[in-house]
Amino acid sequence: EDKVVQSPLSLVVHEGDTVTLNCSYEVTNFRSLLWYKQEKKAPTFLFMLTSSGIEKKSGRLSSILDKKELFSILNITATQTGDSAIYLCAVEHSGYALNFGKGTSLLVTP
Amino acid sequence: DSGVTQTPKHLITATGQRVTLRCSPRSGDLSVYWYQQSLDQGLQFLIQYYNGEERAKGNILERFSAQQFPDLHSELNLSSLELGDSALYFCASSPLLAGFTDTQYFGPGTRLTVL
Numbered sequence: 079e080d081k082v083v084q085s086p087l088s089l090v091v092h093e094g095d096t097v098t099l100n101c102s103y104e105v106t107n108f109r110s111l112l113w114y115k116q117e118k119k120a121p122t123f124l125f126m127l128t129s130s131g132i133e134k135k136s137g138r139l140s141s142i143l144d145k146k147e148l149f150s151i152l153n154i155t156a157t158q159t160g161d162s163a164i165y166l167c168a169v170e171h172s173g174y175a176l177n178f179g180k181g182t183s184l185l186v187t188p
Numbered sequence: 189d190s191g192v193t194q195t196p197k198h199l200i201t202a203t204g205q206r207v208t209l210r211c212s213p214r215s216g217d218l219s220v221y222w223y224q225q226s227l228d229q230g231l232q233f234l235i236q237y238y239n240g241e242e243r244a245k246g247n248i249l250e251r252f253s254a255q256q257f258p259d260l261h262s263e264l265n266l267s268s269l270e271l272g273d274s275a276l277y278f279c280a281s282s283p284l285l286a287g288f289t290d291t292q293y294f295g296p297g298t299r300l301t302v303l
Contacts, residue, residue, distance in 0.1 A: 119297060120295060121278075123292060168231075178231040181230060
């Protein structure tokens with residue numbers, strides 16, 4: 079059965095801390111892994127990863143994929159209260175299906 | 189604002205009923221995706237249309253159906269509604285056919301409550 083598991087489920091940090099969110103997967107015919115940020119409403123796209131070992135970076139956020147060990151991490155450095163959100167990992171696989179993890183809820187306190 | 193519009197914002201209905209959710213993609217986007225987000229199941233991909241044709245199918249129930257019209261708007265039809273169908277339904281659009289590797293722009297969602 080195809081599955082995507084995110085950890086931790088929930089995280090509370092102080093502003094300025096660095097956080098690492100994890101996503102592991104077991105799917106048939108992996109195509110890509112995507113990260114989304116969901117605040118109050120709809121998810122917004124962050125990164126799409128297809129190749130192992132190549133870091134994607136956007137400001138204080140970065141992500142990397144390990145296709146051998148079947149996981150990805152999302153790093154956020156110098157966290158701000160505006161980073162508080164649910165972070166979703168999704169894996170595209172065979173048949174153009176897309177499986178989401180349950181998400182990691184991040185709360186950044188002042 | 190992503191440019192994707194969904195109507196209605198909220199919908200409350202009874203079990204056994206049928207509803208239609210509507211989505212207008214961003215101008216020029218040919219692909220439309222439907223997702224369901226509930227507390228227990230999380231976010232789930234339901235179905236994708238590209239330029240009027242079904243492109244990919246996820247965890248969509250037999251009671252649910254969708255279509256994309258010539259003007260590219262899409263409708264998701266949910267019938268014989270059950271309490272467990274209560275969820276937030278998102279539509280997303282992207283310009284290309286290229287599966288999920290293209291950036292998707294999500295609409296604000298329709299919250300469905302089945303009583």
